[in-house]
Amino acid sequence: MGELQEKGRLAKDAAYQLAVLTTEQKNKGLLAMADALEAAMDDVIAANALDMAQAKENGKPQSFLDRLLFTEARVQDMADGLRAVAELPDPVGHVEEMWLNKDNLQIGKVAVPLGVIGMIYEARPNVTADAAALCLKSGNAVMLRGSGDAIQSNLKIAAVLAKAAEEAGIPAGAIQLIEDTSRETVNEMLKLNEYLDVLIPRGGAGLIQNVVKNATVPVIETGVGNCHIYVDETADIEMAVNIILNGKVQRPGVCNATESLLVHKNIAAKVLPAAAEKLLEAGVELRGCEETMQYIKEGKPATEEDYATEFHSLILSVKVVETMDEAIMHIRRFGTKHSEVIVTNDYANSRKFQQMVDAACVYVNASSRFSDGFQFGFGAEIGISTQKLHARGPMGLKELTSYKYIINGSGQVRK
């Protein structure tokens, strides 16, 4: 039997047991995992050093190395993250509603774990601990498939966590790493319907599209964010500039960063020079339409391709629009249904924008950077869904549950 089959069967068995653990039992596991990770600090960093050496040898860029690197502080962050998840409320068992039907059957809708979750992710080994914690707290078994580039780090972290969890009473198989990082094994995992209830890919567009296009296991699509700010005619200039600057430069490499700026023609002469001053100061390259160039002499011409691109860097596409409707149509065409912002002081336009724009998060007068489980108050997140099925936007513990109906009768039969 292959690794996937063997681990899948173990995970499925574990999932049945995990589903009925008490909150206290799961928290005990999480705290033990945090302690074990701290105790294994040196080993984790040593394993990570092997990955780092390999990555450097392979000529990976600096941004890649930054994400891959473990320092003491980062391992401590992972351990703290495990403890923070222990503090969060347990979503399992919550009865969302309960009612009597016409036959006097009592019908309750109860939150239950999804079962076995497959995580497929790139070379960010902290995901190994984060995902393990969130899946355990929500009563799910997890099969982790990280990148080959982080395999030594992942093996060490997963081994430490799985051992600590098991010793603390969590069923064996609850947390498992797939050791075979070949492409064939991923492709097999995408079709592992017998054991997996859901797949959550996390990473770049290529990884996610491979999963979406080839998986037969249900997928929660995450991540791609071509987010816009539309500055309406009545916007407060200073507020607009702050929100643009924050959206673009506070952390440009993430999915909720702002990639494109749309400005109403009647306010362009005021907003664009003011925004450009700050953006250029922060090192942002501006790519605009013809009208944009009238207000920003440092700008470069934008192509259609620019409007469709999630830059993930200090580049912002800019367009002057005739009307809010034009902005909405532009977002419909180029947006990825992640996070969209209007800056306005017009009440009717604020409502219309929120209603007409189809995205997970639609903001009035706030930065797109708030699209995040921690910022929303969920305490943690496993990703940001850009699909409409099951979960949309930031996903916390609750989004890692399904539900079942429990029906209490006294002998009712159907007429």
Place this chain on the structure above:
Amino acid sequence: MGELQEKGRLAKDAAYQLAVLTTEQKNKGLLAMADALEAAMDDVIAANALDMAQAKENGKPQSFLDRLLFTEARVQDMADGLRAVAELPDPVGHVEEMWLNKDNLQIGKVAVPLGVIGMIYEARPNVTADAAALCLKSGNAVMLRGSGDAIQSNLKIAAVLAKAAEEAGIPAGAIQLIEDTSRETVNEMLKLNEYLDVLIPRGGAGLIQNVVKNATVPVIETGVGNCHIYVDETADIEMAVNIILNGKVQRPGVCNATESLLVHKNIAAKVLPAAAEKLLEAGVELRGCEETMQYIKEGKPATEEDYATEFHSLILSVKVVETMDEAIMHIRRFGTKHSEVIVTNDYANSRKFQQMVDAACVYVNASSRFSDGFQFGFGAEIGISTQKLHARGPMGLKELTSYKYIINGSGQVRK
């Protein structure tokens, strides 16, 4: 451009408009559709007669012909169904929760339509009207792909409904039937991610598995129900017999019918003969384990295959179990996570069964036949989900929605 591309684009455009229609506008459309269907009664029945003639020529079995046939009463039922959906509460716009985050951002979770729904179904042309009504009321555009065996009926119904809807102000493209019923077109529809937000297959296991295995569009899997009744040691005999009989014979061809009976050994001598008497009287064939045969002399030996089979007919598999745990393990092995029943008067066992059995609907002391949107009080249903993602069990209007977050700020940026 092919039919799917053309209709997909129309549907997507319509979906944006449908999402912001008022409840009144949608209800006006539904009532106009009901009136039009009544007015077209003769045409619908004439079109259906062509399908019936073809089906007879093709030697289809009687059960198939029964499902395909339209009578005046059945067309009237469809029209009444459209009016009933108009009466149901509109799920769109409901704010499930709204809160202030730490930065004083007001964050609301608002129900929105899924977008464009693809329905793939077999030769039950009433689904054409039912699905159109539920999708419209929930603000979704729908692309209907029925069976080639019902194409004349479907074409007529869809044309009548689409015309009436459009004349009542519903956007063109909201309700569309795929006219090309070739296998290639279905397979293309399964990958129509550009236009479809979700696929809902309805029909036999073969149809559903084809969709699940080949779709890249997110799927809600419906339908397959290998449902069990476990009769616990403390069960009331009469209640158990009633529930068994109702589960098996009240309507054997549907997914929430009972297919398998598990009986605790300490009550088998009482329950099995009493149940067998009624079941045999109703024409049910009983296939049991060795111990079952001791109590039911008319029984035939059951194979592993029998325990795995959703008979959809008057056949019941039977097994005597040593313990409730054995029953739970049997259900875990052979169940399809649809509807499972325990008959018991033991409080602890009732709770344990509901907690340990992983199914959409877990009953204590009631018939599995209640797993149905109408019986649950949803007023209608588009199907019964057997997956865990998005929706589980009977799906009403609410399950045809997603949500978005609307975030109201006053200039907040992320620190």
